[in-house]
Amino acid sequence: MKPLRDVSPGRRSGLGILFFVLFFGVWAFATLGGYVPKTFLADPITMVRSGWTLLAEQGFAKDIGFTIWRVIGGFVAATVIAVPLGVAMGAYKPIEAFFEPFVSFARYLPASAFIPLLILWAGIGEAQKLALIFIGSFFQLVLMIAVQVGATRRDLVEAAYTLGANDWGIVKRVLIPYAAPQIAETLRLVLGWAWTYVIVAELIGASNGIGHMITDSQALLATDQIIFGIITIGVIGLISDVAFKRVNRKLFGWASL
Amino acid sequence: MSTLSIQAVGRTFAGVRGGAPTLALQPTTLNVADNDFITVLGPSGCGKSTLLRIVAGLDEPTAGQVLLDDQPIAGPGADRGMVFQSYTLFPWLTVRENICFGLREKGMAAAEQAEIAARFIAEVGLSGFEAHYPKQLSGGMQQRVALARALANDPKILLLDEPFGALDNQTRALMQELLLSIWELHRKTVLFVTHDIDEAIFMANRCVVFSARPGRIKNELAIDLPYPRHYTVKTTARFSELKAVVTEDIRAETLRTVEMEK
Numbered sequence: 081m082k083p084l085r086d087v088s089p090g091r092r093s094g095l096g097i098l099f100f101v102l103f104f105g106v107w108a109f110a111t112l113g114g115y116v117p118k119t120f121l122a123d124p125i126t127m128v129r130s131g132w133t134l135l136a137e138q139g140f141a142k143d144i145g146f147t148i149w150r151v152i153g154g155f156v157a158a159t160v161i162a163v164p165l166g167v168a169m170g171a172y173k174p175i176e177a178f179f180e181p182f183v184s185f186a187r188y189l190p191a192s193a194f195i196p197l198l199i200l201w202a203g204i205g206e207a208q209k210l211a212l213i214f215i216g217s218f219f220q221l222v223l224m225i226a227v228q229v230g231a232t233r234r235d236l237v238e239a240a241y242t243l244g245a246n247d248w249g250i251v252k253r254v255l256i257p258y259a260a261p262q263i264a265e266t267l268r269l270v271l272g273w274a275w276t277y278v279i280v281a282e283l284i285g286a287s288n289g290i291g292h293m294i295t296d297s298q299a300l301l302a303t304d305q306i307i308f309g310i311i312t313i314g315v316i317g318l319i320s321d322v323a324f325k326r327v328n329r330k331l332f333g334w335a336s337l
Numbered sequence: 338m339s340t341l342s343i344q345a346v347g348r349t350f351a352g353v354r355g356g357a358p359t360l361a362l363q364p365t366t367l368n369v370a371d372n373d374f375i376t377v378l379g380p381s382g383c384g385k386s387t388l389l390r391i392v393a394g395l396d397e398p399t400a401g402q403v404l405l406d407d408q409p410i411a412g413p414g415a416d417r418g419m420v421f422q423s424y425t426l427f428p429w430l431t432v433r434e435n436i437c438f439g440l441r442e443k444g445m446a447a448a449e450q451a452e453i454a455a456r457f458i459a460e461v462g463l464s465g466f467e468a469h470y471p472k473q474l475s476g477g478m479q480q481r482v483a484l485a486r487a488l489a490n491d492p493k494i495l496l497l498d499e500p501f502g503a504l505d506n507q508t509r510a511l512m513q514e515l516l517l518s519i520w521e522l523h524r525k526t527v528l529f530v531t532h533d534i535d536e537a538i539f540m541a542n543r544c545v546v547f548s549a550r551p552g553r554i555k556n557e558l559a560i561d562l563p564y565p566r567h568y569t570v571k572t573t574a575r576f577s578e579l580k581a582v583v584t585e586d587i588r589a590e591t592l593r594t595v596e597m598e599k
Contacts, residue, residue: 233425235421235423235425236425236427238393238395238413238419238421238425239419239421239425239427239483240427240438241394241395241412241413242393242394242395242413242414242415242417242418242419242487242496243415243418243438243439243442243486243487243490244414244415244439244442244443244490245438245439245442246442249442253438253442254427257427257429257430258427258428258429260429332429334428334429334470334472335428335429337428337470337472337473
């Protein structure tokens with residue numbers, strides 16, 4: 081092995097899969113071999129079987145649907161406001177000076193600590209869950225987008241000015257297209273975080289969703305179901321991540337030339 | 338046609354953290370006639386690029402003013418096209434879209450844009466590369482696109498800030514010939530900043546030599562080599578004479594710059 085030397089694509093996927101195989105192998109060995117009591121950790125076979133029961137008989141698909149809707153709803157709401165505000169802050173320094181200190185402060189407020197307040201304000205319905213995801217993603221998005229837009233190469237801005245662009249033209253035809261691929265990457269990253277917030281929201285005061293299923297299973301000591309729930313989140317997260325990456329690469333092919 | 342008049346333009350940069358302000362450019366006066374190809378030559382840091390940026394409207398003078406067709410310059414505009422030393426093509430646009438950037442900003446019809454773009458792409462020898470992205474082009478090709486992009490806008494004056502500075506010697510020589518042939522064709526007024534003596538003499542009809550920082554015009558030479566110029570002009574006796582004069586001037590100023598930096 082040499083530092084920074086590339087591996088062939090085949091070997092890369094092979095190594096990636098190998099870790100999954102090892103992971104499941106160790107898990108199966110520890111549980112099926114009887115080294116870990118069933119109450120603490122279910123074995124993979126029981127996990128898959130109870131996962132099937134969950135989906136086929138207990139309407140877990142509906143829970144998954146609810147969770148996905150909450151993530152997307154909260155995330156889209158945050159994006160719709162955060163992107164224009166972030167662009168405005170990146171482009172216009174007085175706007176940045178006005179919002180930046182507060183947003184920087186708000187970013188460090190732990191979103192999950194808002195749950196009691198949000199329950200007080202919005203009850204335990206959908207609004208509370210969407211609001212939590214909104215709080216968790218919005219401030220992060222705004223700050224990162226503002227930095228990315230503000231970091232546009234100055235010589236490109238100057239070139240556009242000498243080609244006759246006006247101030248709005250600079251924003252529309254230089255700052256936004258320049259930062260667009262990075263903004264898309266930021267959205268992908270923050271969407272991943274939104275997935276962790278939604279589960280937190282569903283652990284408390286929810287009557288459906290993946291997080292709710294996990295809390296219910298805890299009461300029943302059903303570790304097989306808990307693990308199945310966790311893996312479901314992982315798989316959905318992975319799928320959305322890959323899809324996001326594909327779309328980004330298609331939209332902003334120039335950035336990866 | 339159009340004339341550029343630089344009238345006692347000076348630039349002082351404010352001191353950093355309460356330090357003394359830096360005088361970058363002493364009040365400089367230069368009149369550029371229509372169709373002039375003026376090269377501005379000087380040691381690095383002499384303020385020649387600052388002067389060009391002031392003409393472009395990207396920097397503001399702290400003294401004097403610049404008039405273009407008797408109108409004072411206030412900010413950048415499409416009437417002064419510029420090619421930078423760094424590669425400033427928009428990486429998200431293809432070659433054709435880059436060249437059309439200014440035309441689109443003017444609100445020109447798409448068909449007309451395409452026609453103009455095609456003409457200038459052919460002129461800089463990049464036919465077949467219309468749909469390429471800047472990152473797929475070599476440095477020399479990128480600068481040719483940048484030149485085409487500036488020319489497509491039909492500016493009154495073309496400002497070039499060491500546009501070939503980052504290119505290797507052979508490519509640079511070819512670019513000079515290309516620029517010269519385009520200038521002989523369009524007869525645009527050109528203000529070209531460089532620190533390369535051969536380049537300065539080969540293309541210009543007037544060569545302005547700057548002093549060490551704070552810059553001022555130290556010498557001004559009429560380059561009386563006949564146009565159209567062929568690259569072989571570089572081996573003529575007259576070229577060598579001019580080069581000897583300019584070399585002496587520049588050498589003295591470069592030595593002063595080195596002295597100052599000690």
